[in-house]
Amino acid sequence: MKAAILRTIILASSVAVFAAGCSKVSNMNGMDHSKMSMGSTPTSNSSESATSAKLTTATPVVDGKEFTITAQESNLEVEKGKTIPVWTFNNSVPGPQIRVKVGDTVKVNLKNQLKQPVSIHWHGYPVPNNMDGIPGVTQDAVEPGKTFTYEFKATVPGTYWYHSHQDSVNQVDKGLYGSLVVEDPQDTADRDYTLVLDEWMSSGDMDMDNDGMNMAGHDMSMYDLYTINGKTGDAIDKLTVKEGEKVKLRLINAGYITHRMHLHGHSFKVVASDGQPVNDPAVIKDQFVSIAPGERYDIEFTADHPGNWLLEEHAKDNRAQNMRAMIQYEGSNAKPDPSDAFEELPDFDLEKYGTMSATAFSLDQSFDEDVTMNLNTEMRNGDMVYTINGKVFPDTDTIKVKKGDKVKVTFVNQSRMDDHPMHLHGHFFQVLSKNGKPVQGSPIMKDTLNVKPGETYEVAFEADNPGEWMFHCHDLHHASAGMVTDVMYDDYQNNYTPDPNVNNVPE
Incomplete structure (x- = not known):
């Protein structure tokens, strides 16, 4: 299957209709999520309320130019039997992936159905200052029941993301984020997967006040639930490939902990960091790529080793080992690839990777x-x-x-x-x-x-x-x-x- 067909994939099972107000959507399953009823938040001792509560839907991919994004409460089923309360954009975690082309003018209407004000910041993207989404600096936060329109031109290709910048330590923690992909016309990948990494408190209590964060910088064990695209462990959607395909993985860290990711069974290239291309990337294997909060790395590999292979967090503790996605070859009957998180692997070193070329700045020049x-x-x-x-x-x-x-x-x-x-x-x-x-x-x-x-x-x-x-x-x-x-x-x-x-x- 060619890139033109597969460019809107986040995960094989996650393309769904976008909520009401979009000008164009990928509609593969016909569900109208805008008509789903609001439910109560589940409690830890009430299986009945948890069953009847509104749950998030699959993350949609939107390839139009004008969208409505609604901030609302919901509940995220991270794995079977485990549900936590979340705040969402369009009832999904991550929120809708916005895919546009260089030259497109992007228009996003942020509608707030939460009880708290919100905003959207376009992380990494050089938008005009009045579109940066910073409450009290570039705009007022969008109050409950109100709408604010963001508009900017897509000028630079690459992998980016968006998130609330109102009380962001709490609102991003609760799930108010999504991905922004500006397509590179030179991209030739057959499969294009976006993987948003995050960590949660399984208690569902994601509120951080200053009185409770004295040790937050040193002890992050309160985050005991690691997810990829809102799912953990075996619940994470498989990444389907065919032998011979060129596969791109866009890795985005929306959390507050650095994640060391290891691609099993394949050589790969790191082709971009924070959306910006790497010049002449070398083929490497069995190195872990550390992705810090807010960072993005794009890696590419050729599907030349049939089987079922992990992309996993390279760490020894149980919570991190649940951050694993299975790369599954179509038609393969191979046993699942086991974790090797206890093995020592070298670190990928971006400062020594690729080939030097002309640059805008040098250490020996003068600066203003x-x-x-x-x-x-x-x-x-x-x-x-x-x-x-x-x-x-x-x-x-x-x-x-x-x-x-x-x-x-x-x-x-x-x-x-x-x-x-x-x-x-x-x-x-x-x-x-x-x-x-x-x-x-x-x-x-x-x-x-x-x-x-x-x-x-x-x-x-x-x-x-x-x-x-x-x-x-x-x-x-x-x-x-x-x-x-x-x-x-x-x-x-x-x-x-x-x-x-x-x-x-x-x-």
């Missing part, structure tokens, strides 16, 4: 702005906070730029135990060096970079998208407890005035 971000974990007044240069948001130092400025940022992770996946809104940045050593492989363009304890990175970007942009850690526990700053264009005129009656919570 040269900024250092010392990232740290501190205790203040009995609370754990996450600081940039010793300050917590909103008291962090704004990065002030003018359009056209060349900006270098040095990340220094001074935390003893915490990773900090740093995410810049509205721009891509080039990774120049790690721990003082220049990048040796392909030029690396990203919007989210994981900085581990003791590590130092130098990155650079051009101030080419005027506005007021957030720059923050995408472990949203850390962002909500202070690790946020802004990139502010001196010459940007912001016509937005926050409504004081709206409870805008940008992080």
